[in-house]
Amino acid sequence: MTVVQGVHGRRRVGQGESFWQFRQFGYGDSPRQIDWRRSARSDRLFIRETEWEAAQSVWLWNDQSASMNYHSDNGLPEKWERAAVLNLALMSLLVRGGERIALLDQPERPATGRATLNRLAAVMTNRGTGTDDNGIPPAPELPRFGSVILIGDFLAPPESLLQATRTLAARGIKGFMVQVLDPAEIDMPFQGRRRFLGMEDEGDLLVGRAESLRLGYLNRLAELQDELSTFARHADWYFSVHSTDGPAQPALLGLYAAIADHLDL
Known part of the structure; x- marks a missing residue:
């Protein structure tokens, strides 16, 4: 890439x-x-x-919730892997541009340079998934005009997710959000008798005709994405959806173009 x-x-x-x-x-x-x-x-x-x-400081967040372990086919990356690829590539580009970076859920101040990049990359890739149980990005006090990059599946309760993003936006923070989903989560292609396994303590669901759930599921997903895109539009944030069956490069290019425009890179 x-x-x-x-x-x-x-x-x-x-x-x-x-x-x-x-x-x-x-x-x-x-x-x-x-x-x-x-x-x-x-x-x-x-x-x-x-x-x-302060506007040149960027905080990054990689969703660590258990649902990020999901992939519908062994030939596809797990969602956390694709999210990590996007975040790691962005960190490298930002450091090359002289920007300061930090992880949103870590206490260290933003810094730049190769040593910072290596240290943050090690933290991000070594944590794995399931280290938090809600998939909600933290909303710490950040300097005005700072930027946050949030990459995850955003399948947490929308009211909690939007509360966190609204808190950041109200503090003058510019946000860039990428929702990473498996193609099966986008299309809901399942048919016949299926058992859906909860990955975050939701329990299991046995369904006789999985296709009967498709329309309701797709409508709910569309509502969630509409809520996120509406928030982003009103807050002047960036929001996009990326499917793991596609290459990472288009998602990275679109995201980096938006960040570069904001940071005047």
Whole structure:
């Protein structure tokens, strides 16, 4: 999978260049960023951040719920694998562009550089799935003008999912959401007597004619996606759906194009 990255453009001037905050110098920061005047008043080193610099910080989230283990055919990747591929590729592109990255559900501050990329990639790929039980992205306090990338199946209760995304949007956070689904979850092709196994403690369901559930299921999925796309449109977020039976590159290109436009890459 190849993505051609453009040259990092000139930073936009205006509101984004106003002072945001001082923060302590930390792992991944360059000594050139140190504000020596502020640091002279303390026994610690501090960095001066502006609002536009905060906008160059990106937090990523990979759904770790048990439903992400699903694939309907051995020839297809599990959903968490495809989500991880998209997130890892994005992290690499963002670091190459000089942006700072962090994981949304981890306490570390955003940083850039190859060491940061390797460390976050190891955390993301080593956690596996089933480490959280609800598939709801966290909504921590983030600097205004920051960005979040949320990749998962978004099959959690929509009211809880939308509460988290609305909380982030209300804080001035720009969001990019990709719903990763198995083709069987998109088409519901099952027929005849079937037992559906709950992957997140929902229990099992034995159905005599699985095709009788198809219309109701597809309508409910369409309602969920309409809720997510409506939220994204009103909040000026990005939302797309990706099926694991297709290549990852189109999803990555569309997502990266939206992020690059927002970050002025």
